[in-house]
Every structure is written in structure tokens, then in C-alpha cells.
Amino acid sequence: MMSTPVADVRDVRIAAGDTTLVDGLTLTVGAGERWGIVGPSGAGKSLTAAAVAGLLPPGTTATGSIRVDGTELVGTSGTAVRGRGVALVAQDSAVALHPLLTIGRQLALPLRRHQGLDRSPVDELLAAVDLPPELARARPAQLSGGQRQRVALAGALACRPRLLVADEPTAALDPPVARALLDRLDRSLTATGTALLLVTHDLGVLAAVCERVVVLAGGRVVESGPVPEVLAAPQHEVTRALVDAAQLSVPT
Numbered sequence: 001m002m003s004t005p006v007a008d009v010r011d012v013r014i015a016a017g018d019t020t021l022v023d024g025l026t027l028t029v030g031a032g033e034r035w036g037i038v039g040p041s042g043a044g045k046s047l048t049a050a051a052v053a054g055l056l057p058p059g060t061t062a063t064g065s066i067r068v069d070g071t072e073l074v075g076t077s078g079t080a081v082r083g084r085g086v087a088l089v090a091q092d093s094a095v096a097l098h099p100l101l102t103i104g105r106q107l108a109l110p111l112r113r114h115q116g117l118d119r120s121p122v123d124e125l126l127a128a129v130d131l132p133p134e135l136a137r138a139r140p141a142q143l144s145g146g147q148r149q150r151v152a153l154a155g156a157l158a159c160r161p162r163l164l165v166a167d168e169p170t171a172a173l174d175p176p177v178a179r180a181l182l183d184r185l186d187r188s189l190t191a192t193g194t195a196l197l198l199v200t201h202d203l204g205v206l207a208a209v210c211e212r213v214v215v216l217a218g219g220r221v222v223e224s225g226p227v228p229e230v231l232a233a234p235q236h237e238v239t240r241a242l243v244d245a246a247q248l249s250v251p252t
């Protein structure tokens, strides 16, 4: 018997008032699968990621069905699945982390909230993303961008969610720091068996991290399939343009 999909998204429309931003979105993420979302600017990638994480921005609404770990999110605040079902890592964790709380406090909070633990293994969480225990006493402003993203990753994976949604998690990082974070992400997902929905504009990152891809344009899915096949033989003009642009940007 097949296990429950981690995310089962059926015919989803996301709108702001009367304006449709994403339409007809259907996507199934199986246990442990790694999916990428690519597409041009404004295609609806971030809104899709936010909807699956149960964190649509204020002023937007979704219809259709988004089941995460078997729980329907449409029409709810998403809190039922956050932490153990799904967690989100955003582009720049500087905005996601509380500026006044120490890293140790911030990492301890989700564990207490979702697992009811009194004492949280903060040191272990930091070690899992290759950060030293002393960092628990620091505040976000004292960390580099790469360290902050690692802390965000540690926090997101603290409750071993079935699905991690990551929206351009390396966009604000220099290439070597970005590579190290993705390597860490890869190993952490393997260790926890967590599935991934990764928004990226970088087809190199997509090919390195994801098995399957969904291509969005104008708020609609225009193509999806295994990453090697889609990149080798893109069927839609939007995908072809993305592949061509990526080849142009490869240094010779």
C-alpha cells in the first residue's frame, strides 16, 4: 500500500481579491521526494510554496485542496501541521529570526511548542548544521548570513517535519556559502527522511538537489517531470528559455 503523500495539492487557485495569482495547481509530493519549483519572476513560485506551508500572505486566499500529511489546509490557518508536518525556510532568515532572542532560545521555542519538551537539545541541533554550541548565546545580528540560514534550517528540521518548504534559501548567500548550505540541507533531509519543496531560480541547484520539478508560468503549471528529463528535453517554451538562459550563464 502506498503511504499518504506528504503534500497532495489539487486544483488550487490563489487569489488576492478578484485577481487570480495561481490557478489550477495540482502537485503530489510523495514521502521523502524532493521537488523543485522553477519559473520566471512573478510566476507564482513563492505563493505556491507559502500555500503548501500553510502560510499564505495576508490578503490572499486559496481554494481547492491542499492536504499536507493528510490534513486539509485550505480554509485553515495551517497551524495543525506546522512543525511536525511541514516547516518553511525563507530566503533571508534575518526577517524570520527574532532580533532580540538568542539563537538558543529561538531553537528551543519550536521544540517546546510542538513536542512539549522542557529541555531542548539545542547543542545537538546546532551540531547537525555544523555550528558550534557557543552560538546558542549569540543574537541573529552577530551571525553571518550563512550561519543564520543554517540556524533557520536547524529550527525548521528540529521537529523532523515530513516536508520542508524552502523558498530560495541560498539567494542571499555567496556561491561557496550557498553550496555548503545546500550540502548540509541534502544531508539533513537524508538523515530525517524529510521531503523537500524547493523554490529556486538556479537550475544548477535544482539538478543538484531535486529529483522532480514543476515549472510555473503566469500562475499555472506548464511542465513537470523528472529533473534530468525536463532539463534535457524541455517541452514548454518557458522551460526552454530557462534552460537556454542557464546555459548562457555557465562560465566558459
Ligand SMILES: Nc1ncnc2c1ncn2[C@@H]1O[C@H](COP(=O)(O)OP(=O)(O)OP(=O)(O)O)[C@@H](O)[C@H]1O
Pocket: 016, 021, 039, 040, 041, 042, 043, 044, 045, 046, 047, 048, 057, 058, 059, 060
Ligand atoms: N500578498 C500579495 N498580494 C497580492 N499579490 C501578490 C501577493 N504576493 C504575490 N503577489 C503577486 O502574485 C504573483 C506571483 O507572486 P510570487 O511571489 O509567487 O512570484 P514568484 O514566482 O515567486 O516571483 P519571484 O521569482 O520574482 O520571487 C505576482 O504577480 C505577485 O505580484
